[in-house]
Structures are given as structure tokens and as C-alpha cells.
Amino acid sequence: MNVLVCISNVPDTTTKVRFSGDNTSFDSNGVQWIINPWDELALTRAMELKEDTSNPIAKVTVITVGAAAAEPTLRKALAIGADDAIRVDAETGDAFYVASQIAEVVKNGDFGIILNGIESSDYNGSAVGGMLSELLDLPSVSAVSSMNFANGEVLINRDIDGGREELSISTPFICIVQKGIAKEPRIAAMRGIMMARKKPLQVESAVDVASLTETLEFALPTPKEPCKMFEADNIKELVNLLQNEAKVI
Amino acid sequence: MSVLVYTENWDGKFKNSSYELVSYANKVAEMTGGSVTALSIGNVGDDELSTLGNYGASTVLSAGDAGSFDNQVYTGIISAAAEKSGAKVIILSDNNAGKALAPRLSVRLKAGLASGVTSVPEAISPLLVNKKVFSGKAFAKVKVLSDTAILTLAQNSYEIVETGGNASVEAFDSGVDSSTGKTIVKDVQKQTGKILLSDAEVVVSGGRGMKSGDNWQTLEELADVLGAAMACSRPVSDEGWRSHDEHTGQTGKIIAPNLYLAFGISGAIQHLAGVSSSKYIVAVNTDKDAPIFEAADYGIVGDALQVLPEFINEIKAAKAQ
Numbered sequence: 001m002n003v004l005v006c007i008s009n010v011p012d013t014t015t016k017v018r019f020s021g022d023n024t025s026f027d028s029n030g031v032q033w034i035i036n037p038w039d040e041l042a043l044t045r046a047m048e049l050k051e052d053t054s055n056p057i058a059k060v061t062v063i064t065v066g067a068a069a070a071e072p073t074l075r076k077a078l079a080i081g082a083d084d085a086i087r088v089d090a091e092t093g094d095a096f097y098v099a100s101q102i103a104e105v106v107k108n109g110d111f112g113i114i115l116n117g118i119e120s121s122d123y124n125g126s127a128v129g130g131m132l133s134e135l136l137d138l139p140s141v142s143a144v145s146s147m148n149f150a151n152g153e154v155l156i157n158r159d160i161d162g163g164r165e166e167l168s169i170s171t172p173f174i175c176i177v178q179k180g181i182a183k184e185p186r187i188a189a190m191r192g193i194m195m196a197r198k199k200p201l202q203v204e205s206a207v208d209v210a211s212l213t214e215t216l217e218f219a220l221p222t223p224k225e226p227c228k229m230f231e232a233d234n235i236k237e238l239v240n241l242l243q244n245e246a247k248v249i
Numbered sequence: 250m251s252v253l254v255y256t257e258n259w260d261g262k263f264k265n266s267s268y269e270l271v272s273y274a275n276k277v278a279e280m281t282g283g284s285v286t287a288l289s290i291g292n293v294g295d296d297e298l299s300t301l302g303n304y305g306a307s308t309v310l311s312a313g314d315a316g317s318f319d320n321q322v323y324t325g326i327i328s329a330a331a332e333k334s335g336a337k338v339i340i341l342s343d344n345n346a347g348k349a350l351a352p353r354l355s356v357r358l359k360a361g362l363a364s365g366v367t368s369v370p371e372a373i374s375p376l377l378v379n380k381k382v383f384s385g386k387a388f389a390k391v392k393v394l395s396d397t398a399i400l401t402l403a404q405n406s407y408e409i410v411e412t413g414g415n416a417s418v419e420a421f422d423s424g425v426d427s428s429t430g431k432t433i434v435k436d437v438q439k440q441t442g443k444i445l446l447s448d449a450e451v452v453v454s455g456g457r458g459m460k461s462g463d464n465w466q467t468l469e470e471l472a473d474v475l476g477a478a479m480a481c482s483r484p485v486s487d488e489g490w491r492s493h494d495e496h497t498g499q500t501g502k503i504i505a506p507n508l509y510l511a512f513g514i515s516g517a518i519q520h521l522a523g524v525s526s527s528k529y530i531v532a533v534n535t536d537k538d539a540p541i542f543e544a545a546d547y548g549i550v551g552d553a554l555q556v557l558p559e560f561i562n563e564i565k566a567a568k569a570q
């Protein structure tokens with residue numbers, strides 16, 4: 001089967017977040033763009049599973065919805081090991097818009113498992129994977145921390161609020177992953193980077209879909225008061241403040 | 250315009266987070282001029298269901314047992330309840346279940362989704378609401394363009410408000426066949442006897458400054474004394490000193506306790522993104538220039554391992570008073 005990994009192109013997680021003058025858009029000046037960390041883990045797991053030849057994975061495709069500026073991030077995914085890439089050419093809209101674009105590609109393709117990160121580190125919507133599942137009327141599992149093949153089924157561990165569940169599911173399905181799905185993200189080797197240049201990157205035009213939400217403006221949190229420092233021999237006073245001023249213990 | 254809130258239960262009981270959600274829904278309903286309908290799925294007794302009235306629910310729909318959590322089945326039940334109650338705003342928690350359900354509902358009901366909201370909407374028609382973005386490093390104001398809106402509330406972001414009200418509890422037949430679920434749960438491991446990180450009011454956390462996984466005993470003792478949950482920074486879970494469940498930060502868990510105690514954590518920007526919504530942060534670190542002190546309210550420059558025993562003694566003494 002073929003596996004599709006959905007990739008979001010996001011600012012490096014060390015970025016100091018700034019907005020344009022009127023706070024209506026993200027200021028991307030000097031920002032490094034990366035594969036969304038959860039998507040990178042999803043891709044890493046897809047590669048691990050494909051490399052074990054006892055697993056039924058023929059091809060791993062990556063997809064992103066965005067402008068041409070997102071292509072270096074797709075090339076990074078190809079360098080990590082994906083076989084080919086698709087970019088849906090669009091100035092991105094909301095999660096519903098993005099999910100609708102990916103759904104269109106999936107309908108015209110042949111994918112057994114579609115992997116998504118549980119959220120993107122920029123808009124933290126946790127929405128595209130779930131929306132895609134509903135648009136395609138496919139089953140999905142969210143908060144997945146491990147995935148393996150066994151006897152024609154896929155075995156999954158997922159976090160629930162207050163524990164963990166082991167479950168099985170048949171393909172095709174949508175797998176929405178979180179930390180733990182792969183130990184750490186794979187780093188592209190020089191050979192992978194060289195090969196990535198020659199791998200196919202297909203550009204699809206966007207379908208016409210209206211967003212359901214719109215982001216009007218951004219704001220930074222109000223700065224905190226300076227930290228009150230205590231000597232290591234004055235812990236009593238710190239604990240006193242926690243108990244009587246902050247009232248949190 | 251009425252408001253529907255999906256209140257999860259844990260082994261037939263609601264948690265404070267459920268009451269937080271109903272309190273929030275009640276505030277939204279005050280703005281819409283409608284009433285709050287709460288939906289419960291699973292085996293929950295009528296006495297427990299009626300407690301939701303005390304936080305503002307006027308009706309509780311009890312859908313009964315629907316088997317293990319299958320997001321297609323549960324989405325069907327919630328959308329049937331939305332139809333029955335005529336809800337224009339649907340509220341879920343921004344937890345694992347809410348993250349699995351809300352996007353499906355959004356598509357099914359053609360209703361715009363604002364996830365991880367942190368406050369009540371600024372306006373209802375059209376709905377304007379603030380949510381966290383960039384993992385808590387910023388906020389965005391989102392406008393919902395559809396008639397119906399779906400909100401997921403970031404945990405610990407709204408106060409529980411008791412209204413003294415009463416709810417009428419109704420059995421609800423959604424017409425959804427729960428045996429149609431495609432996920433087969435084979436085993437469940439529940440965390441027992443441990444305070445969940447997402448529920449905890451106090452969190453004790455350790456970083457690389459703890460020097461080794463073997464040194465966690467003192468942190469566990471402190472957590473015991475405070476009734477706190479345990480957390481750690483990313484290097485600690487990457488090293489395997491602690492499980493990834495405890496990793497707190499941008500790519501781990503994002504938490505908002507009343508008190509976050511950081512021992513030997515320097516405070517990389519990704520870590521701060523996961524904890525900066527805490528009401529109070531206490532940091533102990535050897536480096537006085539560590540970024541954790543920019544996020545902290547109270548700080549001690551010192552070796553976490555040396556400070557901890559005295560810290561535990563002082564907490565014990567304060568608690569004993």
C-alpha cells in the first residue's frame with residue numbers, strides 16, 4: 001500500500017514570534033521554516049515501517065498545501081526518505097480549506113494510511129487530520145503514540161485522557177500521531193539530500209473551497225513582572241509567599 | 250441561541266474539567282440569550298448527571314453506553330444532539346477526545362472550528378474568540394464565518410462557577426448504532442493512583458540539571474507532599490530518564506496549572522511555550538541568566554539537587570501549620 005504523510009511548513013520552534021505592524025499577519029522576516037515537528041515524527045515512523053520489508057508499504061508520499069516557498073520543506077521530507085511529494089498550490093486558508101485540498105488529492109490517489117501530526121506548531125488547530133477523516137468518511141485514530149503491522153491489521157497505541165489504549169484498525173484509515181510515535185525525528189543524510197533533488201515533486205492546483213473561519217489579528221501575551229529572586233538559604237520566605245501571597249500550596 | 254456542551258466522564262464520574270466546560274458554556278449562553286444543553290455519553294448515574302445543573306446546564310442529554318471511544322460513532326451522537334437542541338455553539342474540551350471529535354463535527358455540521366480558545370467570545374454573531382497560537386507564544390482572534398460555531402476550550406483556562414441551578418436529565422436516543430465503529434479496542438491501561446498532568450493544580454518538573462534519572466526520588470517526594478503531578482523537560486524524556494508522557498513543552502504536553510515548579514530546567518523557548526500559561530512558576534537553576542527566570546515569578550539560583558531537600562522540609566513545615 002501507499003502511505004501519505006501530510007506536512008505543514010512552520011516557523012522553526014525557536015523562532016521569536018513577531019507580527020506585522022498592524023498585527024494582522026505573522027512576520028516571516030528572517031524566519032527559518034521547518035517540517036512541523038509532529039509531521040516529522042509521522043514521516044520518520046512511515047520510513048521506519050517501509051524499511052522493514054515484512055511490512056506492506058510500497059511508497060511514502062508527502063503532501064503540503066501552500067505556496068512555492070514551502071517547497072524547500074518538502075525537499076527536506078524527500079531527503080529524509082519520502083519517495084515523492086505533492087504540493088497543492090495555494091495561499092493557505094483555514095484548517096477546513098487545507099483539509100479539503102488534501103481530501104481532493106486522496107480521492108484521486110490510492111493511499112492505505114494517511115498520517116498527520118496531532119497539531120501544527122504555528123496555529124495549534126489540531127484540526128486538519130480529523131477534518132480530512134470526515135471529508136473522506138474514513139475511520140481515524142488520534143493521539144497515536146505507536147503503530148505497527150500485525151496479521152493484516154494495524155496495531156495502535158493511543159493516549160486517552162487518563163491512560164492508554166491498544167487498538168486495531170483496518171486500512172484505509174487516518175492516523176493522527178503525537179510524540180512517541182518515533183523516538184526522535186530522522187535527520188537527512190548527505191546522500192538523501194542529493195537524491196531528494198531528483199525525486200518527483202508534483203504541483204496540483206487548488207480546488208475552490210471557502211474557509212469556515214478567518215484569523216483577524218494576533219497579539220503577544222502581556223510581559224510578566226520580573227522574577228523575584230531568593231537566596232538558597234531563604235527558601236522559607238519563598239514558601240511563605242507561595243502559601244500566603246500566591247495561595248497556590 | 251442554545252449552546253451544546255459535550256461533557257466527558259471518567260468511569261461514570263465527571264471531573265473539574267467537565268464543570269469548567271459547563272461553566273464556560275453557561276457564560277457563552279448568557280451572551281447568546283439561550284440555554285445550555287449538556288450531552289453525556291457512557292454509563293453515568295442520574296445523580297452524577299444532575300450535578301451539571303449546578304454549573305449552568307438546564308438540560309442533560311444522557312446517550313448511555315456507546316462502547317469504547319470511536320470518533321465516528323461519538324461524532325454521530327454529538328451531531329444528533331446538536332440537531333435536537335438546535336445549538337448554534339458547540340463546546341468541547343481541547344483534550345485528546347475533543348481534538349478527535351471537534352474537527353469531524355466541524356465538517357459534518359459545516360460549522361467553523363476555533364480550537365484551544367482561552368476566553369469567552371468577544372462577540373456572538375458573528376462569533377469572535379481568542380485562541381492560543383504558536384504554542385502559547387501568542388494569541389489570535391478568530392472569526393467564525395458559519396452560522397454554527399464549534400469551540401474547544403483550552404484546559405484550566407476558565408473558572409468553575411457554581412450557579413445553584415438544576416438540570417433536567419433526559420435519556421437521549423441518538424439513533425447511532427455504536428457497533429458500526431471501525432476501531433477495535435483490545436486493551437486499556439488506566440493511570441491509577443497518579444495525578445494526571447492535565448488535571449493537576451500543582452506540577453513538579455525536572456530537567457537536565459537533575460543530572461540523572463536516579464535523582465527523581467526527591468522530586469517524587471516533593472510531588473507527594475504537594476499532591477502534584479510530575480513533568481519533565483524534553484532532554485529528560487529523550488534520555489529515557491522519564492516517560493514521554495511527562496514531557497512538557499511545545500511538542501509535548503501543554504499545561505496551565507496554578508503552580509509549576511521547575512528544577513534544573515534552563516527554559517528553552519520550546520519548554521516555556523508549554524508551561525507559560527501556569528499561574529505561578531518557581532524556578533531553581535544554577536545559571537542566573539537561564540531563560541526560565543524570565544518566565545518565572547520566583548527563582549533561586551542554585552543546584553536543584555542541593556536545594557530540593559530543604560525545599561521539601563519548608564513545604565512540609567508550611568503544610569503542617
